[in-house]
Amino acid sequence: MRTLTPAIIASLTGQQTSEVFLMLVTFTVPGTSPAEILRVSSDPTERHSLTPLIYKTVSRGDDYYFIPMTITLPNDTEGSPSAAQLSVSNVGLELISLLRSVSLPVAVTMEIVLASDPDTVGYTLPTFDLTQADWNENTVTLTLTIEALDREPFPAGNFDASGFPGLF
């Protein structure tokens, strides 16, 4: 069960609300120093500049630049794969250089906040790995997965004294 802030619960359960839900997405490229980070927001909370026209959301002192996107969150069903789909508008080509430059899976963090209080994170999804990226001139479709721990090569399968004392 997801734990949400009281403000989000009140907004979700009311007949109407003036709150705008938005998603803050942080892409972190592994192995870069300093860390190469791209922060994007699903909401044009405030205008950053007119030329070029850029909107952004400021959360905890960081600028998250607005890119239209739709998100399919992983469901809560037990046993289902923890995969999310992120469809980002590709009209601005913001993601293409990042996607073409990386050779390791990019870490993706998604947070849900309210536009009226972007500093308070209502819900944080676990960090995903970007495992597939498809794009055309209109849309970038990203598949995000959480690495399955039961498929890790270490330490499963090691015959050591702690797991198999009868061998020693």
Add this chain to the structure above:
Amino acid sequence: MELWPVGLPQKLNVDGHTYQLGDPTIRSNPSVGPSKIRPRSSAIASPLNGQMFMTTAQVETLRYFYQVTLRGAEVFEFPDPERGPSSPDVTIYCRFAGSPTITATHVAGVWSVALPMEILP
């Protein structure tokens, strides 16, 4: 920031002038009872459509402004249609929502130009 060219008309014609407040909300559509409603976005563009009569030279100025200066995409400052006599220099930030349509009139050398624009938040 580009400005609406001085050589073009500074006001829209009364005929065909429509201004719509952008709707930022999403509503449910229940079979019974009131709908639920919430805003989807903090900011949204508002459509502004209008027409102007232009001479052939002014149409050429508009063509250069739209295709070369703005490349159809950049933001420009447009005289606020709601400005009053006490504030004649008030402008709004606009962008073309589509390409202008130029229509012939019954007067030689005068064209009717439809301008689909959007006012940016």
